[in-house]
Amino acid sequence: xxxxxxxxxxxxxxxxxSPKIVGELNDQHVKLAKFKGEFVWHKHDNEDELFxxxxxxxxxxxxxxxxxxxxxxxxIVPKGVEHKPVADEEVWVLLFEPKETLNTGNTIGIFTKEKxxxx
Amino acid sequence: xxxxxxxxxxxxxxxxxSPKIVGELNDQHVKLAKFKGEFVWHKHDNEDELFxxxxxxxxxxxxxxxxxxxxxxxxIVPKGVEHKPVADEEVWVLLFEPKETLNTGNTIGIFTKEKxxxx
Numbered sequence: 626x627x628x629x630x631x632x633x634x635x636x637x638x639x640x641x642x643s644p645k646i647v648g649e650l651n652d653q654h655v656k657l658a659k660f661k662g663e664f665v666w667h668k669h670d671n672e673d674e675l676f677x678x679x680x681x682x683x684x685x686x687x688x689x690x691x692x693x694x695x696x697x698x699x700x701i702v703p704k705g706v707e708h709k710p711v712a713d714e715e716v717w718v719l720l721f722e723p724k725e726t727l728n729t730g731n732t733i734g735i736f737t738k739e740k741x742x743x744x
Numbered sequence: 745x746x747x748x749x750x751x752x753x754x755x756x757x758x759x760x761x762s763p764k765i766v767g768e769l770n771d772q773h774v775k776l777a778k779f780k781g782e783f784v785w786h787k788h789d790n791e792d793e794l795f796x797x798x799x800x801x802x803x804x805x806x807x808x809x810x811x812x813x814x815x816x817x818x819x820i821v822p823k824g825v826e827h828k829p830v831a832d833e834e835v836w837v838l839l840f841e842p843k844e845t846l847n848t849g850n851t852i853g854i855f856t857k858e859k860x861x862x863x
Contacts, residue, residue, distance in 0.1 A: 628804075628811050628819040650792035650820050651842050653772060673769035679816075685747075692747050697798075700747040701769050721840055723770050 631657065631679060635717055637744050642736050644720060644728055646743040656720040656741070660712040667730035668707045674722045675701050681716030685709075750776065750798060754836055756863050761855050763839060763847055765862040775839040775860070779831040786849035787826045793841045794820050800835030804828075 634647050634657055641661045648655030660683065676683060677699035685692045685700055686709040694700050702708050710718075729737045753766050753776050760780045767774030779802065795802060796818035804811045804819055805828040813819050821827050829837075848856045 626806060626809075626811065626819065626821065626825065628813045628817045630814075630817045632816055648794065648818070648820050650794055650822075650840070651772065653770065653840070655794065655818070655820075655840075675767065675769055675774065687745060690745075692745065694747045695749075697751055698747045698749045699767070699774070700745065701767050701774075702745065703769075706745065721769070721772075721774075 631719065634744055635659070635679070641715075642728070643738055644741055646741050649724070652724055653721060654724050654726070654741075656722070657744075658718050658720060659715060660710055660718055661715045662712060664710045665729055665732045665734060665736055666707055666709045667732035669702075669704055669722075669726060669730040671704055672723045672726045673701055673703050674720060674726065675699055676710070677719040677721070679717040679719055681712065681714055683716045683718060684711040684713070686711055750838065753863055754778070754798070760834075761847070762857055763860055765860050768843070771843055772840055773843050773845075773860075775841070776863075777837050777839060778834060779829055779837060780834045781831060783829045784848055784851045784853060784855055785826055785828045786851035788821075788823055788841075788845060788849040790823055791842045791845045792820055792822050793839060793845065794818055795829070796838040796840075798836040798838055800831065800833055802835045802837060803830040803832070805830055
């Protein structure tokens with residue numbers, strides 16, 4: 626029941642594409658991540674994912690369109706929908722998703738993080 | 745799969761203590777609410793609640809302490825814990841919580857909103 630300062634938590638890490646757990650509720654995690662460059666195409670068979678942009682600009686590519694998500698905006702990617710996050714410049718993102726969500730979904734590879742740190 | 749602009753959504757309503765649904769994922773709702781004044785003491789027997797401050801200052805009172813939650817900060821109130829949100833000045837809050845969460849929890853009264861609007 627202590628408040629969490631989002632900027633303070635972002636100051637604790639610098640790696641890209643490596644979400645950190647900063648909160649847990651109702652079997653969901655609140656995570657923070659820094660993105661830069663292109664991620665991999667993937668989908669989550671069982672989990673919807675929310676991406677809220679805290680700083681910068683996130684391009685969320687879908688197979689049929691691209692959504693530009695700016696600061697103070699969020700996007701929900703439903704389960705089963707292929708997506709690829711792209712960040713031309715560094716972007717800070719807050720994620721809200723079920724605890725069991727794997728960052729790369731069905732696309733296991735170099736970006737996959739099996740075990741996330743809590744910060 | 746369209747992005748949501750948080751400020752734009754806040755511009756669509758002015759009532760206090762009347763959360764609006766702006767997103768749904770994994771049986772959870774993302775809600776926006778404007779608070780001003782004192783809410784009622786209550787708890788949620790089965791739901792954890794997240795309060796993120798978008799604008800202003802939220803005082804979250806617990807029976808044994810008060811947490812001051814500023815912009816860019818959030819607090820998670822675990823199920824079963826009595827709490828009372830207080831806003832000396834208007835505060836804009838984003839909530840994450842299970843769809844079945846009733847705003848006043850176990851304290852049914854004039855603040856209770858049985859049916860929330862989606863905006």
